[in-house]
Amino acid sequence: MKSKKYIIQSAISTLELEAAAILNVAKNINDDFEKVVSTILQCDGRVIVTGIGKSAIIAQKIVATFNSTGTPAIFMHAADAIHGDLGMIQRNDVIICLSKSGNTPEIKVLVPLLKSAGNKLVGMVGELESFLAEQADLVLDTSFEKEACPHNLAPTTSTTAQLALGDALAICLLECREFNESDFAKYHPGGSLGKKLYLKAKDLALSNEKPSISPAATVKDVLIEISKNRLGAVAVVDELEQVVGVITDGDIRRMLENNMSIAGLKAEDIMGKQPKSIQADALAVEALHIIKENNITQLLVLQQNTYFGIIHLHDLLNEGIV
Numbered sequence: 001m002k003s004k005k006y007i008i009q010s011a012i013s014t015l016e017l018e019a020a021a022i023l024n025v026a027k028n029i030n031d032d033f034e035k036v037v038s039t040i041l042q043c044d045g046r047v048i049v050t051g052i053g054k055s056a057i058i059a060q061k062i063v064a065t066f067n068s069t070g071t072p073a074i075f076m077h078a079a080d081a082i083h084g085d086l087g088m089i090q091r092n093d094v095i096i097c098l099s100k101s102g103n104t105p106e107i108k109v110l111v112p113l114l115k116s117a118g119n120k121l122v123g124m125v126g127e128l129e130s131f132l133a134e135q136a137d138l139v140l141d142t143s144f145e146k147e148a149c150p151h152n153l154a155p156t157t158s159t160t161a162q163l164a165l166g167d168a169l170a171i172c173l174l175e176c177r178e179f180n181e182s183d184f185a186k187y188h189p190g191g192s193l194g195k196k197l198y199l200k201a202k203d204l205a206l207s208n209e210k211p212s213i214s215p216a217a218t219v220k221d222v223l224i225e226i227s228k229n230r231l232g233a234v235a236v237v238d239e240l241e242q243v244v245g246v247i248t249d250g251d252i253r254r255m256l257e258n259n260m261s262i263a264g265l266k267a268e269d270i271m272g273k274q275p276k277s278i279q280a281d282a283l284a285v286e287a288l289h290i291i292k293e294n295n296i297t298q299l300l301v302l303q304q305n306t307y308f309g310i311i312h313l314h315d316l317l318n319e320g321i322v
Helices: 004-027 031-042 054-068 105-116 131-135 157-176 181-187 191-198 201-205 219-229 249-258 284-294 313-318
Strands: 047-051 073-077 094-099 120-125 138-141 233-237 243-248 277-279 298-303 306-312
Touching (some): 004 157, 031 094, 031 157, 047 054, 054 094, 054 181, 094 105, 105 120, 120 131, 120 157, 201 284, 201 306, 243 298, 277 284, 284 313
Parallel strands (some): 047 094, 120 138
Antiparallel strands (some): 233 243, 298 306
């Protein structure tokens, strides 16, 4: 068993090597990178990303990132390509081929077939004097000093460089397309991430009761309304359904502490007169920010100036927004 010091130093060394490789990739960004971005933006087809071994796994991740950020992409395994999967390539597609050495047997067989179809071929390769680099129309340089593996064998630094360059491509394409949060939400409708991007305040408020009371209501009426709707608060509204205040459980407790008698007290006497609120069409995640910043549990929802409903912190928790 290696010592604690050895283990920690091994981890640090791996990360430093991979970080250095990413910095080296950044230094090697050149005109070909810009041409790749322009070519993809101008193409009417998809981006086909292919590779063999660990490069194939990175290719799948790049495809996933492309698809989620507005660039249609398909993964094609280099070994399967020569056994029928070449049929997925259409005339207007751009092909990106990932390879550490650029000289593997599968790549040497595949590249001439790709070239013969007339598609633009981009090589993402670690060896600039390789077969792939020489045959590609454009080259993305992922050269590196050595693998993090102590035997310089297991793809580690090389795949990190490929992954980082794939991310750089995806983000450049995203920015060039002016791909915004609304676009992102279309491709991520599930889970908490999607909900943060599309769920609105009104969606949460509609699932709750809409407790309200007039300024002249008695304390007893206030207690009944709060208890009935189980939101811990009630909006005080005028005859035009405009909010003039809010009463929470906390307001009730403070009232009882400060008054020997509650006879004659009305809603307007104990309400908070500047309640925090949010517009119905605002994103639910904005409601969370308001609740956190003000250390409150409930938030009023308005449709323009009219009372729409209430959001409770538990609503946001249940939706996984927090």
